[in-house]
Amino acid sequence: MAGHDTVPLARCSNHHEIEPRNIDEKYRQYVTIMNSSPVKSSQSGVHQRLDSVVLRHLKSDWRQPLHQPTINAFEKLLALPGFNAGRNLILDSGCGTGASTRLIAEQFPDSIVIGIDQSADRLSRLGFEEFPCSIGNTFWIRAELASFWRLALENGWQLERHYLLYPNPWPKPAHLSRRWHAHPVFPKMLRLGGQLELRCNWEVYADEFARAVELVCDNAEISRESARNEADWDAIKTPFGSKYGRSGHTLFRVQADLQPCSH
Numbered sequence: 001m002a003g004h005d006t007v008p009l010a011r012c013s014n015h016h017e018i019e020p021r022n023i024d025e026k027y028r029q030y031v032t033i034m035n036s037s038p039v040k041s042s043q044s045g046v047h048q049r050l051d052s053v054v055l056r057h058l059k060s061d062w063r064q065p066l067h068q069p070t071i072n073a074f075e076k077l078l079a080l081p082g083f084n085a086g087r088n089l090i091l092d093s094g095c096g097t098g099a100s101t102r103l104i105a106e107q108f109p110d111s112i113v114i115g116i117d118q119s120a121d122r123l124s125r126l127g128f129e130e131f132p133c134s135i136g137n138t139f140w141i142r143a144e145l146a147s148f149w150r151l152a153l154e155n156g157w158q159l160e161r162h163y164l165l166y167p168n169p170w171p172k173p174a175h176l177s178r179r180w181h182a183h184p185v186f187p188k189m190l191r192l193g194g195q196l197e198l199r200c201n202w203e204v205y206a207d208e209f210a211r212a213v214e215l216v217c218d219n220a221e222i223s224r225e226s227a228r229n230e231a232d233w234d235a236i237k238t239p240f241g242s243k244y245g246r247s248g249h250t251l252f253r254v255q256a257d258l259q260p261c262s263h
């Protein structure tokens with residue numbers, strides 16, 4: 001990314017314009033300080049209850065009340081200058097610092113790209129202090145994903161692409177339902193459609209995710225691949241993906257074309 005001279009001003013929800021600090025520099029500092037161990041789990045394959053859990057969620061209409069701060073943040077996002085839900089929409093769900101959101105937005109300049117994360121600490125590491133915020137076609141919002149996805153669906157959003165980059169793996173078998181594909185919101189999340197991409201460093205998570213997509217959208221086109229480094233795939237990299245690659249982990253990704261998904 002270019003320096004301050006060419007980076008447009010960031011716009012935040014109070015409609016004040018602020019000059020972002022140098023995002024590239026922050027990103028480099030952030031990714032070089034981390035290292036990590038591979039995921040450890042007593043589970044070596046797809047969880048034996050995965051199918052029954054996913055099918056149960058598919059049959060029931062999950063109606064947990066929406067998270068109020070997420071409703072408020074969603075409304076502010078809709079009102080942000082330059083936001084247009086009618087344009088091609090891309091989500092970077094669980095974006096962490098939001099560095100990947102910027103890279104996705106550079107790759108798809110004609111789309112609106114929204115990075116969503118619940119962690120104020122992570123989101124603030126690139127220099128912003130309030131959310132939602134935007135620079136050009138990149139938007140960042142602090143929100144809880146299960147509520148955000150349902151609000152997006154209620155507002156009729158249909159996505160062009162949807163990235164889930166290195167979600168928390170929840171490797172204990174007892175924590176199956178905390179993994180996104182076994183969460184009650186999963187069937188609704190898939191209804192947002194588009195080209196869905198999951199990345200992770202635990203093969204079991206990738207296998208389960210692909211299986212769950214197949215169960216919910218039996219005609220979705222699903223592909224799976226692995227790599228040593230995110231650069232083997234494309235220019236979209238994340239702090240966690242970089243850390244795992246540097247630590248020698250195999251990276252996995254699942255891509256699914258949800259256009260034909262009619263559940």
Ligand SMILES: C[S@@+](CC[C@H](N)C(=O)[O-])C[C@H]1O[C@@H](n2cnc3c(N)ncnc32)[C@H](O)[C@@H]1O
Binds near residue numbers: 093097116144146
């Ligand atoms: C392992 S980090 C990956 C961050 C980033 N995608 C990357 O690859 O560097 C997972 C992120 O998901 C976010 N997250 C987990 N559960 C969430 C939820 N229910 N709503 C919003 N964000 C969530 C966490 O705050 C965290 O930043």
